[in-house]
Amino acid sequence: MRPLTEAETRAVFxxxxxxxxxxxxLLVDRPDGTYCFRLHxxxxxYLSEKLLKLAASVPRESLVAAGSxxxxxxKSQKFRLSxxxxxxxxxxxxxxxGPERPRAGPAAPxxxxxxxxxxxxxxxxxxQSFLYGNHVLKSGLGRVTxxxxxxxxxxxxxxxDVPLGFGVAAKSTQECRKVDPLAIVVFHQADVGEYVRNxxxxx
Amino acid sequence: MGRKLDPTxxxxxxxxxxxxxxxxAEVELARFLPPEPESGRKKLSxxxxxxxxxxxxxxxxxxxxxxxxxxxxxxxEREPTAEEQLSPQKEKRAVKAAGQTARGRSGFSxxxxxxxxxxxxxxxxxxxxxxxxSSDGEVEEGSxxxxxxxxxxxxEMVDDYGASSSEEEELLPIEKAALKQKPDREGLSEDDSxxxxxxxxxxxxxxxxxxxGPDLQLNLDIDEQFKLPTSEExxxxxxxxxxxxxxxxxxxxxxxVLQDFGVKREEGRSRQxxxxxxxxxxxxxxxxxxxxxxxxxxxxxxPELINFxxxxxxxxxxxxxxxxxxxxxxxxxxxxxxxxxNLDPLGKWSKTGLVIYDSTxxxxxxxxxxxxxxxxxxxxxxxxxxxxxxxxxxxxxxxCCAPGGKTSYIAQxxxxxxxxxxxxxxxERLRSVVGNLHRLGVTNAVVSNCDGRQFPKxxxxxxxxxxxxxxxxxxxxxxDPAVKTNKDEKDIQRCAHLQKELILSAIDSxxxxxxxxxxxxxxxxxxxxxENECVVDYALKKRNVRLVATGLDFGKEGFTRFKDRxxxxxxxxxxxxxxxxxxxxxxxxxxxxxxxxxxxxxQKDEEPAVEAAAPSAVPDPIISEPPPxxxxxxxxxxxxxxxxxxxxxxxxxxxxxxxxxxxxxxxxLKMMRPKVPTRKKQHRVKANGQ
Numbered sequence: 001m002r003p004l005t006e007a008e009t010r011a012v013f014x015x016x017x018x019x020x021x022x023x024x025x026l027l028v029d030r031p032d033g034t035y036c037f038r039l040h041x042x043x044x045x046y047l048s049e050k051l052l053k054l055a056a057s058v059p060r061e062s063l064v065a066a067g068s069x070x071x072x073x074x075k076s077q078k079f080r081l082s083x084x085x086x087x088x089x090x091x092x093x094x095x096x097x098g099p100e101r102p103r104a105g106p107a108a109p110x111x112x113x114x115x116x117x118x119x120x121x122x123x124x125x126x127x128q129s130f131l132y133g134n135h136v137l138k139s140g141l142g143r144v145t146x147x148x149x150x151x152x153x154x155x156x157x158x159x160x161d162v163p164l165g166f167g168v169a170a171k172s173t174q175e176c177r178k179v180d181p182l183a184i185v186v187f188h189q190a191d192v193g194e195y196v197r198n199x200x201x202x203x
Numbered sequence: 204m205g206r207k208l209d210p211t212x213x214x215x216x217x218x219x220x221x222x223x224x225x226x227x228a229e230v231e232l233a234r235f236l237p238p239e240p241e242s243g244r245k246k247l248s249x250x251x252x253x254x255x256x257x258x259x260x261x262x263x264x265x266x267x268x269x270x271x272x273x274x275x276x277x278x279x280e281r282e283p284t285a286e287e288q289l290s291p292q293k294e295k296r297a298v299k300a301a302g303q304t305a306r307g308r309s310g311f312s313x314x315x316x317x318x319x320x321x322x323x324x325x326x327x328x329x330x331x332x333x334x335x336x337s338s339d340g341e342v343e344e345g346s347x348x349x350x351x352x353x354x355x356x357x358x359e360m361v362d363d364y365g366a367s368s369s370e371e372e373e374l375l376p377i378e379k380a381a382l383k384q385k386p387d388r389e390g391l392s393e394d395d396s397x398x399x400x401x402x403x404x405x406x407x408x409x410x411x412x413x414x415x416g417p418d419l420q421l422n423l424d425i426d427e428q429f430k431l432p433t434s435e436e437x438x439x440x441x442x443x444x445x446x447x448x449x450x451x452x453x454x455x456x457x458x459x460v461l462q463d464f465g466v467k468r469e470e471g472r473s474r475q476x477x478x479x480x481x482x483x484x485x486x487x488x489x490x491x492x493x494x495x496x497x498x499x500x501x502x503x504x505x506p507e508l509i510n511f512x513x514x515x516x517x518x519x520x521x522x523x524x525x526x527x528x529x530x531x532x533x534x535x536x537x538x539x540x541x542x543x544x545n546l547d548p549l550g551k552w553s554k555t556g557l558v559i560y561d562s563t564x565x566x567x568x569x570x571x572x573x574x575x576x577x578x579x580x581x582x583x584x585x586x587x588x589x590x591x592x593x594x595x596x597x598x599x600x601x602x603c604c605a606p607g608g609k610t611s612y613i614a615q616x617x618x619x620x621x622x623x624x625x626x627x628x629x630x631e632r633l634r635s636v637v638g639n640l641h642r643l644g645v646t647n648a649v650v651s652n653c654d655g656r657q658f659p660k661x662x663x664x665x666x667x668x669x670x671x672x673x674x675x676x677x678x679x680x681x682x683d684p685a686v687k688t689n690k691d692e693k694d695i696q697r698c699a700h701l702q703k704e705l706i707l708s709a710i711d712s713x714x715x716x717x718x719x720x721x722x723x724x725x726x727x728x729x730x731x732x733x734e735n736e737c738v739v740d741y742a743l744k745k746r747n748v749r750l751v752a753t754g755l756d757f758g759k760e761g762f763t764r765f766k767d768r769x770x771x772x773x774x775x776x777x778x779x780x781x782x783x784x785x786x787x788x789x790x791x792x793x794x795x796x797x798x799x800x801x802x803x804x805x806q807k808d809e810e811p812a813v814e815a816a817a818p819s820a821v822p823d824p825i826i827s828e829p830p831p832x833x834x835x836x837x838x839x840x841x842x843x844x845x846x847x848x849x850x851x852x853x854x855x856x857x858x859x860x861x862x863x864x865x866x867x868x869x870x871x872l873k874m875m876r877p878k879v880p881t882r883k884k885q886h887r888v889k890a891n892g893q
Contacts, residue, residue: 032620047646054598054622055649057662064630065637065650084641087575127570160538162574192573195642202638 001040001055001063011079012037012044012070018153019081019089019166021117027088040065043072044079046088069202083165083190084202090155090163118145118154120167120186127158131193136167136186138179148173154186165191235260377510378455429456431472431480450488457481458505481505485512491687495677498695501766502730507783514783515680515687521559521566522549523577524585524608526643527615530576532557538571552757553585555615575642580608583678583780583790587669587726588612590753590794594719595620597666600712602655602705605632607639609671614645623648624662628655655705659712666720670709672702672738674729678789681782695733702727702738710746715797723748723795728788730779732765735791739777740770747799752776753792758785761793 004012013024020027028035033048038055040063047055047067055066070085122130126140142159150172156164167186176185195202235256247255432440432453440446460467461477468477478500486496489512503511523546525532532548532555539546543563549556557577559566566572567579593599593613604610604625614623625640627633630652640648653661655670675698676686706725715721725742727734739761742748750773761777763770777793 047649051622051647051649054624054662058624058649058651059653059661062651062653062661063649064633064652065640065648067649068641068646069637087644131570131573158570162570164570164574192570192575192642195573195575195638196568199638200634202634202641 001038001045001060001066004037004039004044007077008039008044008073008079009037011073011077015071015079015081016089018168019118019155037070038066039073044070046070046085081166081190082202083192083194086155086163086165086190086192089166090157118148118152118169119157120144120148120154120169121157121159121161122164124159127164130156130164130188131191133188133191133193133197135170135184135188137181138176138183138185139181141176141185144169144173144176144185146173150175153189156186156191163192165189165193375455375458375506375509377506377513381513428467428469429453429460431469431476445487447488450484454481454484454488454509457484458509461505489516489687490684492689492691494691495687498731502732510783511781514781514786515684518681519581519782519786519788522580522582523557523559523566524580524612525555525557525577526575526611527555528619528644529574530571535571535576538576539569542569542571549582549585552755553582553589555612556582556585558582573642575644578608578611578639578643580612581788583728583785583787584608585612586753586755586758586778586780586790587671587724587792588616590726590755590792591667591669591722591724592754593617593621593667597621597717597720598664599623600658600662600665600668600709601625602658602668602670602709603627603673604650604671605629605636607636609669610636610648611639611643611645613669614640614647615643617647619645619647621647624651624665625649626651626653626655626658628653656708658708663712664714664717665712666714666717666722668709668713668723670705670723670725672698672705672725672727672734674698674702674727674734675731676728678728678730678780678782678791680789682788695731698729699733699738702734703741706738706742707745710742710748710795710797711802713797715747715800721797722751723797724753724792725795726790726792728790730781730789730791732762732768735779735793736762736765736770736774736777737768739774739793742795743771743773745803746797747801747803748795748797749773750776751794751796753778753794755792758792761791 016024016027027046033050035046035048036052038045038047038052040060043065045065045067046069051067055063068084068088069082070088071079071081073079120136121142121144122136123140123142126136129140130136136156145154148154148169150169152169152172154167154169156167158164166189168189170184170187171179179185235253457477457480461474461481464474464477468474482493482496482500485491485508486493491499491512499508499511525535536546536548536557539557539562544566545560545562546557547560549558571577572579588609591599591613593616595617597617598621599613599617601610601613601623605627607625610623610625617623623645625636625648627636633650633652637650640650651661675690675695676683677690680686706723709723709725713721713723725739729735739750743750750771753776755778758778758780761770761774761779763772763774774793777791780787780790780792782789
């Protein structure tokens with residue numbers, strides 16, 4: 001378990017920035033304590049400082065995971081974001097539900113703006129398809145945030161506002177309107193179906 | 204050619220397809236239906252009406268039935284009622300309970316009242332703590348039951364299949380319930396018909412027989428007494444493939460005799476012989492090893508044993524736990540119902556559990572599951588965490604956490620505050636822990652892969668510890684039938700030994716001085732006394748802990764004595780759960796409070812060499828074991844020597860250096876102690892594992 005080097009930090013923040021923009025600071029300075037990133041066996045973990053103390057006292061060979069894994073570095077030092085980061089990158093307050101329900105998840109950010117600004121909603125019919133790892137086609141697209149640029153990182157939701165995973169917008173919002181129904185509009189990056197499909201590789 | 208659509212003929216529309224009756228059905232039914240319902244009668248269902256009609260037609264003719272209607276309803280423990288045989292549908296226990304409410308009316312009005320008496324309700328609720336929230340039984344069944352009660356005049360019940368039900372001979376109530384549930388069991392259908400034939404002949408005689416008592420119905424005719432098989436018969440049976448039907452009948456007959464041994468025994472045959480035969484038969488019928496069955500016969504009284512064995516044949520209901528970090532039970536239930544899942548809240552004792560009756564979608568793959576809104580978990584696994592009662596901002600250790608259900612429950616109770624160290628010794632199974640924790644959004648957990656016995660050396664000073672110890676799995680036979688045969692004495696002993704080591708490590712990892720904590724919860728999914736009460740008793744003797752109430756208000760109390768062993772009286776606060784009484788996996792839960800961080804040293808004059816060698820660290824529990832526990836040394840026990848070699852053998856992994864002085868001291872000990880006859884002590888860890 002060691003802190004990230006400069007290069008690694010840059011890679012991670014760059015990737016995160018694609019999804020949440022400049023709000024990375026909100027991930028680090030949270031009302032319930034300072035959080036940090038640590039590297040352990042090529043995986044990046046996000047944990048609070050208190051947890052860090054506990055994790056540091058566990059022998060290195062025995063430590064399996066600490067806090068939440070955000071992603072891992074590939075052999076060529078590229079950072080791949082994994083679906084386990086979804087909870088932190090998706091916005092907190094869900095649209096369409098009444099009073100704030102008791103969330104014991106990550107605390108709400110200090111600013112009112114949700115972390116993730118670019119969202120894509122998927123129709124119920126193609127939910128399953130996305131959960132199997134397929135890209136999202138125009139026919140399955142329910143809603144999309146305005147002014148999404150091409151190749152912008154997006155968070156994919158179901159119509160019930162349940163976060164399903166991440167993606168990269170294949171087309172900007174304007175183009176999405178024009179393109180034919182079978183064209184891909186969101187490239188699949190990670191989805192929650194991986195918890196079942198790729199159980200073994202999560203660690 | 205299709206059916207011509209006739210707009211003038213309006214199809215009856217109602218719930219379900221069957222609301223559309225065939226033309227002419229009304230005509231047919233009119234033959235059966237009474238001209239008008241009697242005033243004050245409960246409105247009967249169609250099924251009920253047909254039965255009533257048949258009864259009226261067939262009363263007085265045909266083989267005399269018997270109709271112990273008084274015994275209507277009831278769970279398996281109540282006396283046999285042929286109702287159960289009649290109803291082709293599976294009986295929900297709730298229905299029985301519902302049926303019982305109508306039993307208020309006393310006696311029967313017809314001529315059978317002499318010999319037909321309402322049975323005393325032994326248990327009004329099927330063990331009140333039924334986890335499975337019984338959905339209110341279908342109205343039809345309920346009304347049918349009640350109608351049975353009311354209509355005490357029917358002597359002969361002819362069920363819809365035309366077979367006339369007859370007084371059950373030897374079937375215990377649970378057997379009847381089992382018959383219901385296993386229509387495909389080869390022996391049973393023959394059983395039915397055979398019973399019926401026999402009973403039909405015998406029933407005439409029985410009609411005149413006086414009932415011996417309201418809750419004991421004479422099932423056997425005097426001349427059909429159960430006889431132990433002769434040696435020739437045994438040989439013959441051994442030669443042929445086992446006939447389950449015959450074995451089943453013999454089991455029932457045997458149980459009958461054993462219940463009332465003085466009266467029904469054969470002259471010159473001991474109880475042991477009957478028991479031995481019963482054991483053999485049950486082992487053959489339910490496919491258990493003889494060893495396991497002997498153990499079970501020690502734990503359960505005979506009627507309960509049959510219930511237990513039957514319950515192990517059937518899987519427990521699927522239950523899920525809502526992840527309150529991400530959703531509420533209400534919302535989750537709604538979402539799942541929309542997907543087509545049939546579910547109910549688990550019970551009053553749980554605010555997060557849901558039981559799934561059936562579902563059109565796979566429960567382990569819904570988008571809600573993948574989003575981490577719930578976790579598939581057995582109902583009994585919720586209990587130890589409820590007993591542990593973790594508070595926010597505490598440090599918790601979960602020593603054997605895979606696959607992570609209890610850990611995530613702890614995290615959700617703590618609302619992701621504080622810290623959890625989730626440990627397991629198996630790296631493979633830890634993958635599922637990590638997966639589950641991430642999926643459910645647990646952020647305050649550190650996952651480690653250490654041997655549990657290494658705590659507290661790795662890390663100590665926790666506020667609470669949960670130890671879900673690896674065990675023989677005798678409580679979850681319904682999940683893994685291989686346990687029936689592959690467990691033997693050595694396995695149980697090995698498990699017990701490991702559990703003892705783990706529990707001492709767990710106790711040592713807790714900080715007794717913690718303001719909010721200082722609790723250890725020990726649980727296993729086994730029902731063996733060696734793994735449960737013995738381990739708890741051992742811990743009480745070895746460490747400064749005491750047992751406290753688990754906070755679970757249902758469940759059977761743990762044993763304070765068992766066969767020749769006597770445990771500490773506080774073991775009454777531990778809890779046992781069984782599949783047949785609570786409809787959840789067999790479980791045992793004990794909650795300790797540590798009141799002092801000091802580790803009690805062994806008696807000083809016994810082994811000074813060992814004392815010097817043993818620093819006050821983890822090795823302590825192992826060292827202090829060979830010397831006797833806090834018992835007075837004046838009472839010397841010869842079996843101390845027996846104890847010494849055993850830990851030396853089993854704990855060779857740890858601290859061999861410290862063991863050597865022990866070995867040197869042992870012969871010295873032998874000379875010191877005069878040999879006295881071994882006094883039976885509880886909780887000694889003998890090599891032969893008693």
